[in-house]
Amino acid sequence: MPEYSGAGDPKHTLELLWGVRERPRRGPRPKLTVERLVTAAIAAADADGLNALSMRRIADDLGVSPMSIYTYVPGKAELIDVMVDRVLGELTPADGVPGGWRARLEHIARDNWALFHRHPWLLHVAIVRPPMGPNVLAKYEFELRAVDGIGLTDLEMDAVVALVIGFAESSARVSVNAAEAERRSGISDEAWWAATAPVLEKLIDGAAYPLGERVGTAAGQEYNAAVAPARAFEFGLGRILDGIEVLIASR
Amino acid sequence: MPEYSGAGDPKHTLELLWGVRERPRRGPRPKLTVERLVTAAIAAADADGLNALSMRRIADDLGVSPMSIYTYVPGKAELIDVMVDRVLGELTPADGVPGGWRARLEHIARDNWALFHRHPWLLHVAIVRPPMGPNVLAKYEFELRAVDGIGLTDLEMDAVVALVIGFAESSARVSVNAAEAERRSGISDEAWWAATAPVLEKLIDGAAYPLGERVGTAAGQEYNAAVAPARAFEFGLGRILDGIEVLIASR
DNA sequence: CCCCAACTCTGTACGCCATACGGTGTAATA
């Protein structure tokens, strides 16, 4: 069960994202700021994953009581929205990248791939109704700039960008999930397979899956688990950009 | 926070997947079977999502106490493994599809897309260390068969299949997340945007995001939320298959 | 200058969750 973005009151969330809350005129000085809250939450999520990100945990890290967090943020959903916009600010435009649209899209894909590895919890937030903060808007803008003026229609520009971003997310997910499974179980992929394979062999008919056995073992030997996702990313990115090139060339 | 496949004891999980538990020789007749349990769990997850899939809920549906479920299954993780293998059995081989490798890969992509929409919870299970049941193995086998004998190396066959499957998952995720957000919030995408847009306009500089505004509104008008994910799927699939065609043609 | 409104912070409590543990009753075997 993922967390969902865009689950809170739109108006309140937007005010948080853009930091337009007016300072309170009366009452005690606040101990915290939304900024500090979000920073602590991101640090916790980076370190221990989205499962470990609880309001109690953040409060402990900040030395306040759990409920006082609700002074700054209406709920966990809105907090996550702000976290998402914040880390998306780490992405960089492809404007200066030499090599044309292909190099620019490659930059965007690699940049996203790296971001998902720096903040793996991002993959476990279902980003629908994206938090329309400054960084989300800037991201969309410079993504489109990467494919502007190369003969695509507006709709195609949007579709091409979505395809590349979606691919980066999808392949990063494989990689991140594998790393998280290893960390959480304490069992490496190799050890898991070593425990699984002999039991499996006793269960299946030897000749039932000829292709799967041949290709599976070939892939397993050539790419050990540590680099396999990275290779899949490189391969897929190449094919997708080739496909986009076909489209552009047809114009 | 997703659920994870492959989180249980490999040996026990495999025995469940292949149904090789020997019948108990003594003791009371079991009220349930693993089959019935899995069927009920899938029905609950289909109807109300993975969040609503609790051991208590399944037990209620089946008329037993929560703890008795642990007689059949070591824990929730293993139950989900069996659920996954079960529903993957709904996928069909592309063997008889006319039109060569391209049509076969299209069939596989569409078949997966449809499966994810029939069982949206599948997207919220992080499938690492896949449950090596009969259906998972069969799936991999017939996926490879779709690209066998067209001039690709074993490693390329594996990579091409992974690319297409990953794309289908990725684009289905967008679609499913949108539908789930709508259902869980009771607010349609249009209504959400109608609440968001005016607040947003007051916050941002009018000329700050020229491309985003132009392309975003164009995409929003052309594809309403209901069909946008399906269009993105068709567009992306076309580009990816084009890219694969470039590879195959280079042989 | 004082009082009160506005505000921050906190303790407690509720209803969820998975599941560990120990006990109870049943059915087939020795």
Next chain:
DNA sequence: TATTACACCGTATGGCGTACAGAGTTGGGG
């Protein structure tokens, strides 16, 4: 018939988000 293996269940533990009510603090209005 006695034993043993087993299914089933009640209770309890420690987690979660957050509703609610109260306590304490500050600045502005009279």
